[in-house]
Amino acid sequence: MAVLPLLLLPLLIGVVDASFNVISLNTTVTLLNNTGAHVTEVLLVYMNGPSVSQYTQYRQAINLTLSNWQQALGTNLLVQHILNPKSGVSQFTFLPGPVTAIGTNGEADLIMNYNVSNVTTVKQIAPREFEYTFNDNVLNFMHSASGESLPANASLNIIVPRGARIVSIYPSPDHPSVKTNGSYGNATMFTWDSGEPLATFTFSYITTESLQQEVLSYFSSVYKHYSTLLYILAIAIIALIAVYIYVRVVRAKV
Numbered sequence: 179m180a181v182l183p184l185l186l187l188p189l190l191i192g193v194v195d196a197s198f199n200v201i202s203l204n205t206t207v208t209l210l211n212n213t214g215a216h217v218t219e220v221l222l223v224y225m226n227g228p229s230v231s232q233y234t235q236y237r238q239a240i241n242l243t244l245s246n247w248q249q250a251l252g253t254n255l256l257v258q259h260i261l262n263p264k265s266g267v268s269q270f271t272f273l274p275g276p277v278t279a280i281g282t283n284g285e286a287d288l289i290m291n292y293n294v295s296n297v298t299t300v301k302q303i304a305p306r307e308f309e310y311t312f313n314d315n316v317l318n319f320m321h322s323a324s325g326e327s328l329p330a331n332a333s334l335n336i337i338v339p340r341g342a343r344i345v346s347i348y349p350s351p352d353h354p355s356v357k358t359n360g361s362y363g364n365a366t367m368f369t370w371d372s373g374e375p376l377a378t379f380t381f382s383y384i385t386t387e388s389l390q391q392e393v394l395s396y397f398s399s400v401y402k403h404y405s406t407l408l409y410i411l412a413i414a415i416i417a418l419i420a421v422y423i424y425v426r427v428v429r430a431k432v
Contacts, residue, residue, distance in 0.1 A: 197229035198251045201285070203332040205259050207297070209310065211339060211385065215297040217260045217267075221288040223251060230277055230284045237274050244272065247288070255329065260294050261318040267292040303384070309345065312336070312381035325377025334370045338383050342366070348380040 201222040208216045225233050236242065236250055248256045258267055270292040277284040298310040320329050328334060338344075344362050351368040362368070370376075 197226055197232070198253070199224045200251075200253050200255055200331065203255050203259075203329065204335070205332065206335040206337065207260055208337045209298060209312075209339065211308075213298045213300055213310070214293060214295045215260065217258070217290075217292055217294060219259060219290040221253075221256055221290075222285060223253075223288060224283070224285050225277070226283045230279075230282075233274075233277060233284070233286060237276075247272075247274070255332070256288065256290075257318065258290065258292060258294075259318045259334075260297065260316050262294050262296050262313075262316050265295045267294055269293045306387040307384055308387065309382060309384050310342075312379070314376070314379045317376055317379065319376065324375065326379070327376055328370060328372060328374045330372050332372060334374070334376075335367055336369075336381060337367045339385055340366055342383040342385050345382040345384055346380050348378060349374060349376075 201224050202220075203222075204220045206218045208218075210216065223233075236247070242250075244256055248254060258270075261267065270290070273289045273291075275287040275289060277286045294316060296313060297316050298312055300308050300310050303309050314326075317326050319332065319334075320327050344365075347362075347368065349370070350356060352371045352374070353367075353369040354362055354365045356362060368381075
């Protein structure tokens with residue numbers, strides 16, 4: 179399979195910029211108990227006519243950055259929309275998917291996966307109960323005079339750990355609908371759709387740690403706290419054993 183050298187990309191960009199159209203952006207944030215999150219972003223791109231072969235050439239190209247893809251497709255939506263400025267992202271992968279034919283035209287999903295730290299803050303509010311609060315500073319969508327908001331063709335999904343109890347959400351998600359007495363029942367995914375204002379975004383929930391998890395966490399913290407001391411103690415014991423053996427050997431030779 180031939181590959182397209184990076185140096186040839188600028189020659190093609192001017193020809194095909196107007197042939198690509200972003201249909202939708204879907205950002206899914208899976209919140210973790212370590213205050214981090216795993217993020218999956220899917221950009222659905224429509225292409226017509228000759229652009230299908232151009233896209234295929236881009237997929238075969240080597241060393242293309244996100245910036246190159248942004249320029250090639252003529253979009254500013256191909257960026258990380260959940261981003262902690264202080265820590266960046268980790269374990270980033272980018273997969274431009276194959277073309278799905280629609281007559282002579284086509285569509286393709288461009289998928290980004292990455293991890294972000296400190297997406298939430300956590301505090302213990304009771305024995306084995308922890309309240310997590312979403313850090314709205316990590317949102318990196320559309321900025322305007324009125325603040326952060328979702329683009330017109332975008333959706334944001336937040337997934338909480340199973341069994342989490344929602345404390346507060348604002349603005350109210352488009353899905354699911356609020357249940358009786360302000361409860362969302364057993365819902366674990368919350369979705370905000372196109373154009374949702376996020377300037378005053380609030381999201382917090384409570385998780386309950388099992389007794390087994392509490393015990394494991396306790397011993398883990400004890401181990402982390404005393405690991406250095408235990409390491410030094412182990413070295414000291416080994417050294418004493420070595421000295422003891424050495425003395426026994428020397429005495430046996432006398």
